[in-house]
Amino acid sequence: MKIAIYGREFSDATLPYVQQVFDNLEKHDADLFIYEKFAHFIKGKVKHQKKESTFKHYKELKGVVDVMLSLGGDGTLLDTVSLIRDSNIPIIGINLGRLGFLASINKDDIPAAIESLVHKEYTIDSRHLLKVESDTPLFGDENFALNDITIHRRDNSAMMIIHAYLNGEFLNSYWADGLIVATPTGSTAYSLSCGGPIVFPLSENFVITPISPHNLNVRPVVISDTYKLTFELEGRSSKFLLSCDSRTEVIDNHLKFSVSKADFQINLIRLKNESYLSTLRNKMLWGIDRRNY
Template sequence: MEFAIIGNNYQVEKAIHTKNLLHILFSKGATVKMCRSFYEFIKPSLGEMNKAPILFEDNNFSADMVISIGGDGTFLKAARKVGNKEIPIIGINTGRLGFLADVSPENMEQTIEEILQGKYEIEKRCVLQLGCNHPKIKSPFALNEIAILKRDDASMITIHTHIDNSYLATYQSDGLIIATPTGSTAYSLSVGGPIVEPNSKTLVINPVAPHSLNVRPFIIRDNITVHLKIESRNHNFLVSIDGRSYTCNDDTELCISKADYSVQVVKRQNHHFYDTLRDKLMWGADKR
């Protein structure tokens, strides 16, 4: 079985987890590939190894499965590199919360053994696509969310919002988040949005600091297109695609819809989303 490892180029002190992962994979006879920039970053910390991974550049690789080792940000990077290749991704969490990367380093060997035995499940997660005429946006796809935000030195922005051909509302706010169910536990949650079951085929429209008491997060079906026209006093605003930010001017119209592919997330058998809620967010915990 071929595995491609994607990590982040910081926190070198956590390279021991990558070294352990390589040892586990090689000991089980797997073919291992690794993003070159990540390998060059951690190579000084790996020490002597009997085998080395096959290196690849950017998204020029193939594999049976991708292993993201880091936090949820690293998982998002892995999803961006995989794109529409339909390669399943599993996340090993060496970060903090870990909703997407939910396998602990302590469970790596058991998890890899289960994968090699075919004992895992795959969840297909919705991806958003941004349509606009911005020349610098080369990868307009988001697994978590697309957010429209004011610039740091700006006042509130005005966001005219249509769903397909129907007018929804004009938001006066610091921004507007369009989140997938996967992204409902990310930025959207931090500004009061609902948690959405990953396979619910819905999207969340969630204003950031709205200047009104009569707008709230809104859940819509995922087979529609959200059209946005933005006004601001300094005539520009930010578009954030899974945390990658671009400056746009007021004549930029945005269309957000579901992409024609999904991200395949690997889950261990008998490990469900509700378990993650309880473990990561202490959902329903009562300390009394």
């Protein structure tokens, strides 16, 4: 099996788990393609006998590798989306961080997870993405997000006003610190912490969640992912922030932009003992009440 590996810099405490990943991949004679910056970082730290290849760009992976392996937390896995794009290469994440909702493989399960992976004992969980478009190019060719697209204040404490339109019809003017447009995948991330609902994958919806709205009767809403949202910004500041997952750009207050469903999906790998409900229960303590134990 040909496996691409992406990771960020990590602490010495994480090194034994990364070494375990490479040991198990070597045991199964996997051909490795390591992200170039990560390969430089682990050189001299992680021991592996089989010579690996390196890559810098997603075009080097398309049609070449079978799986993308993300080593880190959910943020690291979101980084891999920019490397995978529309190549349909499935992604699996080994959680070396804290929560690990997307990177769902625990550190203690590395040997069993890799064995299931190389024997292709898994299912594919396809997820929709968002894209942002404007007359002024934003984010280059990485104008998509798996979790959410978010509008933030930038350089003062004053609220901003976000005028939102749904398929051209006025939806609302949000007086708030910002606004989140989340996919079902992102409904358990920033949107959830701001009071948004949990939306199951494949629900074909988006969530619009205001961040600290001034009007308390303004609540998160769920809309069909066939809709196109358009935004205009107003406020004391002339600059605001726009984020696609972990990527952020500064935008002018006169910029008009739209958010809609992207033209491709991302494929997440789910091992046989995994499901969305089991992840909710295990990672978010879904329905657990300490009084019952």
